[in-house]
Amino acid sequence: MFGALLVAGIVHGLIIGLAAMAVTLVFGIARFPNAAAGDTMTAGAYAGFLAHRATGSLALAGGAAVVAAGAVSLLGYLLVFRPLARRPVASLLVAAIGVAFLIRAVLGLMFGHQQQVFQVPLAWPIEVMGLRIPPMDITLAAVAGVSLAAAFGVLYLTSIGRQMRAVADDPDLARVSGIRPVRVMVALWLLAGAAAGIAGLMLGVKTVVSPEMGWEGLLSAFAAAILGGIGSPVGAVLAGLLLGVAQEVSTPYVGFTYKIALAFAVMLAVLLLRPRGLLGRVEEVR
Amino acid sequence: MTTTRRTVLAATSGLLAMPNVVRAQGETFRIGALNPVTGAGSPYGSGMQRMIGAAVEAINAAGGVNGRRIEVFSEDTQTNPQAAVLAAKKLIEVNRVRAILGTWSSGVSLAVIPLVNEAEIILMNTSGAPALSVPPANAKGLSYRFQATNDRFGRAFAEIAVREGFRRPATMAFNNASGLGNTEGFRRAWAAKGNQNGEHVVYEPNQPSYRAELLRVLATRPDVIVMGSFLPDTTIILREWFQTGTPMKWIIPGWAANPQLVQALGPAVTQGIIAVESVSNEGAPAFAEFDAAHRRAMGNQPGTANAYAAMTWDMAHTLALAIEQAKSFETAAINAAIRQVANPPGEAVATFAAGKAAIAAGRKINFEGASSVLDFDQHGDVTPDFGVFFIEQGQINRRYVVKI
Known part of the structure; x- marks a missing residue:
């Protein structure tokens, strides 16, 4: 049973990790908590659902989720967050909550509030070294793995990724070094949207698609972003995995009704012992 | 006299000032x-x-x-x-x-x-x-x-479990008043019949996975799982259950095991599910x-x-x-009269016109409704009958009716 829960926890954790990455990237570079990340996930899930219903291909669904969530994310930046840049964090947070409401309302109007379900083939588990793993979990883990590899590839192997990290490090120094902030911001919002879109797609395939799904999952994404160390994409993914595994593996012993509470207990414990999070850095306040 | 806003206002306020009786006409x-x-x-x-x-x-x-x-x-x-x-x-x-x-x-x-x-x-x-x-x-x-109250649904579930010959029922409940009411009603009724209750799991809404919950229940090898659940969580749980490859039966309230569930999961997963819904009179x-x-x-x-x-x-x-x-x-007078017109004894009536005529003639009536015989207990609750539906090849077919 432990092994099966570990597998479930890893898949659960990858979803949280991807969503947390979307949150932490924005926090690191645009410097505000993006409350619209959850609903960007939902937009990705609906786009993936439509593509999957039309074609039956999970790969195309992933592509549609990335494109749609990236577009929603970028639109949010161009129409709302860019005009509000350099305002206090609280204004941006409230604006992000507004964007979240807007996305949810539009999805509700377009698709209704009843649940939609991905018609994926259900298969009996396959045995891997005595562990019974549902094939869909392997597929989803692979999707997440590829997406994470692509995201980290962009961040660490490309010029725009280097520029993003430079802006995250020190925006003013980045500007005097000749980095054009708008290009970096566009890349950031596209990347964050794409990560959220894949997270939404995975959540949608595992559960059911409804307009509220992303908003309801936002809290654990924030928890993982804080736990991983604000602004650290690697930390966010690790923290997501930690939370997912901790929830699945421990709740049979502490009680299932504490599932949500447990994630926050883990977060509290880590923050008390290591306030900067897993991979965060201590920032000097000037 | 020209009609000004002032005269209209005066006239209307005069109208409002008239005693209730006058206005009661319409x-x-x-x-x-x-x-x-x-x-x-x-x-x-x-x-x-x-x-x-x-x-x-x-x-x-x-x-x-x-x-x-x-x-x-x-x-x-x-x-x-x-x-x-x-x-x-x-x-x-x-x-x-x-x-x-x-x-x-x-x-x-x-x-x-x-x-x-x-x-x-x-x-x-x-x-x-x-x-x-x-x-x-x-x-x-x-x-x-x-x-019917969730507790009565639970009692109906227990009747059905006996009738279908289940021996080792486990229960799973969505953590709210309705979900817990269903499973607690079942467990009480099941124990009252001299049976042993199985594993009981209460789960949280909006989880990406219910595998831990399911594995805990499945580890006790139940022959049926009785649910106090809603549509989205039932969809996720049944899909995960099917992928474990464990053969088993389900008893699920009709508001969760409905045509949308069949549409979401297909005939293979939903085959043999027992859906229970109160049925009309x-x-x-x-x-x-x-x-x-x-x-x-x-x-x-x-x-x-x-x-x-x-x-x-x-x-x-x-x-x-x-x-x-x-x-x-x-309100007080109407409230006091509700049980008088709905509960026995009295002349059974089926329409308002018949009831009105009987009341006018000074007879005590007992309205027998379309949804149930509509006899309210001291809490204002009724006891309808329950339809037992089996999902077979994607069709939801009613097999029999249970009375409690």
Whole structure:
């Protein structure tokens, strides 16, 4: 049973990790908590659902989720967050909550509030070294793995990724070094949207698609972003995995009704012992 | 004399200052139809609302109540407690309704009931939560439930488990009043029959996975899992269960094991699921009346398609008969008359016109409704019959009816 829960926890954790990455990237570079990340996930899930219903291909669904969530994310930046840049964090947070409401309302109007379900083939588990793993979990883990590899590839192997990290490090120094902030911001919002879109797609395939799904999952994404160390994409993914595994593996012993509470207990414990999070850095306040 | 705004104002305020009796000429008895037209209850809500309208039409055609016509104000709960509270406030404060009919889902009814108590008006609901029966929710005894309580659903589940020969039932409950009510009702009834209860798991909503919960239950090798659940969580749990490859049966309330569940999961996963839903009082004359009205209003759909619409049809009838019986428009008098017109003994009546005539002749009546025989206990609860449906090749087929 432990092994099966570990597998479930890893898949659960990858979803949280991807969503947390979307949150932490924005926090690191645009410097505000993006409350619209959850609903960007939902937009990705609906786009993936439509593509999957039309074609039956999970790969195309992933592509549609990335494109749609990236577009929603970028639109949010161009129409709302860019005009509000350099305002206090609280204004941006409230604006992000507004964007979240807007996305949810539009999805509700377009698709209704009843649940939609991905018609994926259900298969009996396959045995891997005595562990019974549902094939869909392997597929989803692979999707997440590829997406994470692509995201980290962009961040660490490309010029725009280097520029993003430079802006995250020190925006003013980045500007005097000749980095054009708008290009970096566009890349950031596209990347964050794409990560959220894949997270939404995975959540949608595992559960059911409804307009509220992303908003309801936002809290654990924030928890993982804080736990991983604000602004650290690697930390966010690790923290997501930690939370997912901790929830699945421990709740049979502490009680299932504490599932949500447990994630926050883990977060509290880590923050008390290591306030900067897993991979965060201590920032000097000037 | 030229009509100025000032004279109009003077005339209207003069009108308002007239004693109540004078204005009562065209006055109506106002009720609110507060139903789940959108949201999770949307498959039932518009039918529920239209049947209130149809019943009121029949009542007004028979001369209204105590000489007044009933007037209906309709609102949508969106199957959402917050929206329902706003709508109820509007009905009470703006429309000044004297009763609210047809709230669906326990969360909605529990949210609306404090407003109803505050305004001292009657609430007729179709929700299952046991908390609706007792104080503080029903401290004033103004709330009547036309659906079976979750506890009664649990008792029906236990009857079915015995009849189907299950030996080792486990239970899983969504962590709210309705889910827990179902499974606790089952466990009590099952133990009362001298049986041993199996594993019991309470789970949280909106989880990406319920595998840990499922594995805990499956580890005890149950032959059936009895659910207190809703559609989204049931969808996720059944899909995960199917992928474990463990053969087993399910007993699930009808609001979760419905055509949408079959559509979401397909015939293979849902094969053999036992769905339990309260059924209307189908042999009764009142049901025939309701069925005809339902077919007229809902594009020839039979009345059996919507058990909740039969409940709202009965709500309007019960309220109207109680007003006739009370010979008053005061809440306290009407409230005292509801059990007089609905419970035995008395002359069984199926329509408002027949009941009105009998009351006028001084006879005690017993309204036998379309949804159930409609005998309210001390908590304002009724005991309908339960239909037992088997999902076979993607079809939901009724096999038999259970009485508790």
